[in-house]
Amino acid sequence: MQVSARNALKGTVKNVVVGSVNTEVTVEIVPGVEVTAIITKSSAENLKLTEGKQVYAIVKSSDVMIAVD
Amino acid sequence: MQVSARNALKGTVKNVVVGSVNTEVTVEIVPGVEVTAIITKSSAENLKLTEGKQVYAIVKSSDVMIAVD
Amino acid sequence: MQVSARNALKGTVKNVVVGSVNTEVTVEIVPGVEVTAIITKSSAENLKLTEGKQVYAIVKSSDVMIAVD
Amino acid sequence: MQVSARNALKGTVKNVVVGSVNTEVTVEIVPGVEVTAIITKSSAENLKLTEGKQVYAIVKSSDVMIAVD
Amino acid sequence: MQVSARNALKGTVKNVVVGSVNTEVTVEIVPGVEVTAIITKSSAENLKLTEGKQVYAIVKSSDVMIAVD
Amino acid sequence: MQVSARNALKGTVKNVVVGSVNTEVTVEIVPGVEVTAIITKSSAENLKLTEGKQVYAIVKSSDVMIAVD
Numbered sequence A, B, C, D, E, F: 001m002q003v004s005a006r007n008a009l010k011g012t013v014k015n016v017v018v019g020s021v022n023t024e025v026t027v028e029i030v031p032g033v034e035v036t037a038i039i040t041k042s043s044a045e046n047l048k049l050t051e052g053k054q055v056y057a058i059v060k061s062s063d064v065m066i067a068v069d
Helices: A041-046 B041-045 C041-046 D042-048 E039-048 F039-046
Strands: A008-020 A022-030 A033-040 A054-059 A064-067 B007-018 B023-032 B031-038 B054-059 B065-068 C007-018 C022-030 C033-040 C054-059 C067-069 D007-018 D022-030 D032-039 D054-059 D065-068 E007-018 E021-031 E033-040 E054-059 E065-067 F007-018 F022-030 F033-040 F053-057 F065-068
Touching: A008 A033, A008 B031, A022 A041, A022 A054, A033 A041, A033 B007, A033 B065, A033 E054, A064 B031, B007 B031, B007 B041, B023 B041, B023 B054, B031 B041, C007 C033, C007 C041, C007 D032, C022 C041, C022 C054, C033 C041, C033 D007, C033 D065, C067 D032, D007 D032, D007 D042, D022 D042, D022 D054, D032 D042, D042 F039, E007 E033, E007 E039, E007 F033, E021 E039, E033 E039, E033 F007, E033 F065, E039 E054, E065 F033, F007 F039, F022 F039, F022 F053, F033 F039
Parallel strands: none
Antiparallel strands: A008 A022, A008 A054, A022 A033, A054 B065, A064 B054, B007 B023, B007 B054, B023 B031, C007 C022, C007 C054, C022 C033, C054 D065, C067 D054, D007 D022, D007 D054, D022 D032, E007 E021, E007 E054, E021 E033, E054 F065, E065 F053, F007 F022, F007 F053, F022 F033
């Protein structure tokens, strides 16, 4: 499946924190660059997300903001 | 200003495409890793975004999805 | 690719309106049920979206609201 | 109240999972087509969401992605 | 219609900028407090948004971030 | 840091509800106008959010909808 979301960052799952409805997943893109996702607990289970797994962090470009110092 | 968004990826503006209401901004995080943002035209103007500028791509973690091959 | 987004509604492209930066895509899920997406113009081009094409409308569950009459 | 969100899919609540802050609500649009929403626990309580209730799943079109096989 | 989105800020339309696909709408909540929305051009037309009109700016709470100085 | 998000509403934290993964934060903008945010528990901890703290509620304009009565 090919998705219209412009941003698909390849990485490795570093950490998974399971909540009651949601799960927090931290993905290392390259050393020092991490992306954190909140997805539903059942999605995390469906995707069998565990530390070390190769994944993509997907973000729709309309959900990205830009900041400057 | 410190923002609650968990993801602030430091990078360099690579490309700016100006539309009628929105502007598309591509940020290189590291060579080979780019993030594209759609922000309002006036925000892009306020931040004086031009190629080569150091910026952060900011994403709220609830807007990140995870995909696997 | 398998995505964590819980909602993947199968349908057929009914209409495509191309803007300067964004493109509006209307997908018929079943007769009488349509979903409209705003995606970047370049995503729409990459996916070669034209009327009649079989697609999925993907929505992260944290982006769905509930309303009652 | 009439909302600018382009997508208002009429359906029936199939399942409600209550968490500590958020609640997951599954809505059947037509048999075989379901949409899952994560809303705050207090919103779910305000709307008195229970199985069988007629509701609308509301999605802003900028939150819809398109995928192809 | 009652929506699960927790934030419905009552205000007055101050400005409407029409683009090719999207429209930017600025709403004054109270003097000095404004909220800007990007909605589809056709939604803005359906709602007949013009300066001075009484409206609500609706935001899902999962789309709100918090920042501190 | 200056963020592209068009909406930065200054206010005071009125209430904080801590969940297992997420935290709900209610901010009073002016008396009678409140905004509720769902952010990650760790973000809320990083920002040391407690009642009475001066904060900004930040919303990207593409996440704002408009409704009329």
